[in-house]
Amino acid sequence: MQAATFVEPGSIRLQEHRIPEIGPGEVLLRVTTTTICGTDVHIMKGEYPVRPGLIIGHEPVGVIESIGAGVTGYEVGQRVVVGAITPCGHCHPCLGGSTSQCGGKAMGGWRFGNTIDGCQAEYVRVPDAMVNLEPVPDELTDEQVLMCPDIMSTGFGGAENGRIRIGDTVVVFAQGPIGLCATAGARLQGATRIIAVESVPERAEMAKRLGADSVIDFTRDDPVAAIMEMTGGMGVDVAIEALGTQQTFESCLRVLRPGGVLSSLGVYSGKLTLPLDAFAAGLGDHSIVTTLCPGGKERMRRLLNVVKSGRVDLRPMITHRFSLDRIEEAYDLFANQQDGVLKVAITP
Amino acid sequence: MQAATFVEPGSIRLQEHRIPEIGPGEVLLRVTTTTICGTDVHIMKGEYPVRPGLIIGHEPVGVIESIGAGVTGYEVGQRVVVGAITPCGHCHPCLGGSTSQCGGKAMGGWRFGNTIDGCQAEYVRVPDAMVNLEPVPDELTDEQVLMCPDIMSTGFGGAENGRIRIGDTVVVFAQGPIGLCATAGARLQGATRIIAVESVPERAEMAKRLGADSVIDFTRDDPVAAIMEMTGGMGVDVAIEALGTQQTFESCLRVLRPGGVLSSLGVYSGKLTLPLDAFAAGLGDHSIVTTLCPGGKERMRRLLNVVKSGRVDLRPMITHRFSLDRIEEAYDLFANQQDGVLKVAITP
Amino acid sequence: MQAATFVEPGSIRLQEHRIPEIGPGEVLLRVTTTTICGTDVHIMKGEYPVRPGLIIGHEPVGVIESIGAGVTGYEVGQRVVVGAITPCGHCHPCLGGSTSQCGGKAMGGWRFGNTIDGCQAEYVRVPDAMVNLEPVPDELTDEQVLMCPDIMSTGFGGAENGRIRIGDTVVVFAQGPIGLCATAGARLQGATRIIAVESVPERAEMAKRLGADSVIDFTRDDPVAAIMEMTGGMGVDVAIEALGTQQTFESCLRVLRPGGVLSSLGVYSGKLTLPLDAFAAGLGDHSIVTTLCPGGKERMRRLLNVVKSGRVDLRPMITHRFSLDRIEEAYDLFANQQDGVLKVAITP
């Protein structure tokens, strides 16, 4: 089968692989639609190391091709979605509710395209299938549910872990795919003033469509000054970081009211420093929470509920479509953020 | 009256002041016992700026001398304790539960010895008296309740905000007065393995007395390595920082399991950096929470309940006693951590 | 001045009263708009006893007429809204977050039209003004904010205390004013399937307008059977009771999934029995939570945020308007639920 493969830093190529064999508790999925994530670009660039030869991709929608021993409750031909994070469901951290940190190791639940072969391929082997496969209702298309595995779960998770309450003012720094979903999540949770920070016009537009009340273009206005003015000097209740830079992290703290929550979704590299003035030297009753994409089929079920309800429609985020054999082209486009790309749909 | 006064950086002196006058909603307290806090030493050294001439001190036990207009439910002669933090009770942040950040400004609830005259004096004016004065039961001595206003409230708050659950493993970095109270608080909340990090033998001993199961002397053992070994490589559920240095903050993150909580009590200066490897680049589902001493009379009532119950006895932490006229001597001793001092009792 | 007065069971009459005098900490409000609550009807009927001669009403919008000693931060002429519940802000329960149970007595925070004179009058005395008065922005009309004091706060509180999460299925039994606000609150909190139970067509219509996905007419279908079928036999995550009868309470339990939350808003009379089969004999991990309207100015601020944001618009619930001198007529209409009445606006 064809599969997007990490060859070496700088290179993800479509290569031929054998169709995976499955063991007990596993399912073989024929991938019908998948997508590329910002993390995949980090992998491609060598910034996040994985083993050469690994198949990339962690956002599968597909159809069950075969079912391993011990797996019950599913049938061949069923269409399902699987989270980017595939917890085992039986280790102590999973049973303690820390499913993304499965096994007790940081990011332990992230296996697809990280520690096992991923889903930018014709087929993918799903481990711990009974914990992870969620059937997709017939009335929903692949594209409608394509964001559930990762960005919708992550973005909403940032809003949920920010403990947003009815009447809160929330800022979301950066409106890439994750930030856009955080905006939609903040709206779903009852924030009544959502300020997005973004300079790309298409993303600013999408932010408004998904729930932002206003968008600050940081190339024109200093977002910290603007937000403090907009809030009468009080700052925001919850600041969501969705980029992963020192500047946005720091800006979050600078606009956060004492007692507020900084909900961090970004992947940071280099150094990350807490500005002690904004952090009140540690005495401001601030909380900083980080969220790795929640996975597992119960999470998928809830996100499908959102899609079914029509409360949030993320289809407009799919700006481009490619067949799997053109995935290298898709990587080029996506990695370089050309042509207003937000998310691509890949169909094997 | 005599009062410990901030004169200039490097100098807190006993000076003569007029007895405060009180307005509506206020009470004049005759201080019977107070103490010196680490923060007072920061003030003395000029590291935390206050206005010259300010009376220092924020941990009062005393007797009501006179009662301002509009204050009901108290009587002259009643013995009371008042928190270090004196929230107003009627601003939006107070009503929203963020009493330590009263007024919406960082540390806004900390007024005694910071923005208004404090209690290392014969008398102190208590603002918003009905929100802040808690009667002390006759059966409790001043010294039994002397830690309630600040270190007990702060230390317990660190344990509470760490969201400790029955069966948790908790580490507390540094066993000064605050850290010792965090240790006691962790014990009260059901942590079943409490590891303290401390090198001073008297403090290590006190840590065990207050609930630590083991103490790591960081001058002998690398605490990060020791804790990871003690936990079979899994790390701790909650790490409490009670010193305020880059090293202890960083060590907290290094021993914290993915999904765990770093509860920070320290006052940081200079730079504070998040080690991205230990922080899993932001993907470890870690939380960092900070706590400023909770105040107000309901908090005091709960802490008095703890004292009355005998669950925690902090009297042994009072290692030295001075009359108010010898307070400069007390500052010398306390600031230089001489003679095994933990806390001093000052009696006007 | 004119004021709706409880005379004896069965009789609320417009009578002449002296304009209230205010003391320290209080404010005199000239009422500009108020409304009648279902509770007022209970009072009228003698089902909820208050003292004869008491002025009724607890939902004031008005303008500050005069300001008592010690009250700062407000000015004469300012337009404000005050919650139905007026906590003192300084008792132990208030400081512990239990403001509706101010003083530690059940319903202790409910004073207007219950233990002190209410606001169906030209003027009303507001106790603990600094805790309770929230300025209304100029851009909002009285009618836009008229639901904030009680039904919006109560209904949203039912949704909040139900701990609704993104993706939940929620049922709201009864779509009177409180139930309608619970529906709107469930929507605001991220419920993705909201089932309302109501037979009155206008209320069913309003329920859909405010966020219900479907409405069950209990005169046509058995709601328990219908909901169990709609949820594939799983039941709902959160069931909100907004009527106060044995039947609706019991139905809530019968459609609630094990581990779910019954959020009760109704005022019950007579007997209330827990059906042990639906309650799994106490072993179903069910929670039952009750909510009395949250008050205080911070609550009002948050609700005003909702109104300002346009997320929820309750103006269509005001179906009738009366001047104060016609309030007896308004009681007739409202108590007998004539002419499709939902809420009335009363203008002195």
Added chain:
Amino acid sequence: MQAATFVEPGSIRLQEHRIPEIGPGEVLLRVTTTTICGTDVHIMKGEYPVRPGLIIGHEPVGVIESIGAGVTGYEVGQRVVVGAITPCGHCHPCLGGSTSQCGGKAMGGWRFGNTIDGCQAEYVRVPDAMVNLEPVPDELTDEQVLMCPDIMSTGFGGAENGRIRIGDTVVVFAQGPIGLCATAGARLQGATRIIAVESVPERAEMAKRLGADSVIDFTRDDPVAAIMEMTGGMGVDVAIEALGTQQTFESCLRVLRPGGVLSSLGVYSGKLTLPLDAFAAGLGDHSIVTTLCPGGKERMRRLLNVVKSGRVDLRPMITHRFSLDRIEEAYDLFANQQDGVLKVAITP
């Protein structure tokens, strides 16, 4: 093998059964110690129906005899403890944290001695072994951990779900095995005043040993009046019901402060009525939470931590010991509460 078997209402007999065969994901446990639960007595009496021929018992400590296909991480000969509740770990409710209600059916997680053969036998088949088997450290005896599967998990769960906070006053109605564990749990969580209600002297004594500050003998004093007096008329913060009768449930509500939590552990039969005066007609911000014994190996791990720490020692609760072949005698003693029995240890 020999096993305690439900024959018909009124009769549990030791009968011969075949040693269970295990399938994929399962483990065969050789039971080394088990005990009898109050629920088993309900089963014996026919009050809780199970199918005739079923082996009873749900509190196993044992040694792994054989391991089914697909089970990894365990070895034959390993000593383990298993919770009374054995969740599957992969259904939606389990993944949503509602493990005791596994499968979405009330009490769905309770399988041993309820829907599958139990452990009052020489051998027991453990389903979903990787979710449920927790190794017992060598330093702990069987009897030290014998309460972990049910009463310790249940009693602690009642304290945890009561959301006890430092400084709370808590009452526990009834000091049978579950109530005693709730008392110990309340102590572990920071309650500073624990009032137990019990008339049997040995149980009252044990209550004090496990953490009660005082015990009310309801045959001498009216507990409601006594508790209201002890709390100065304020009532308790958390009331734990550990018997399952109308009277104790109602008394809990009568002593509960507005805003407090009734944490219910009892199994009720007949009718259960909410006294509307104590329930403030539904307006007292009361919460009623019920708890079915939390299970799964992570729960067992946490409880073993408690045992290891020495914080709580439940060995004194084992008042009698029987070999399995005398289990009918043990049922007689236990069902009739003779000879001061609290818990019995049964050794096959």
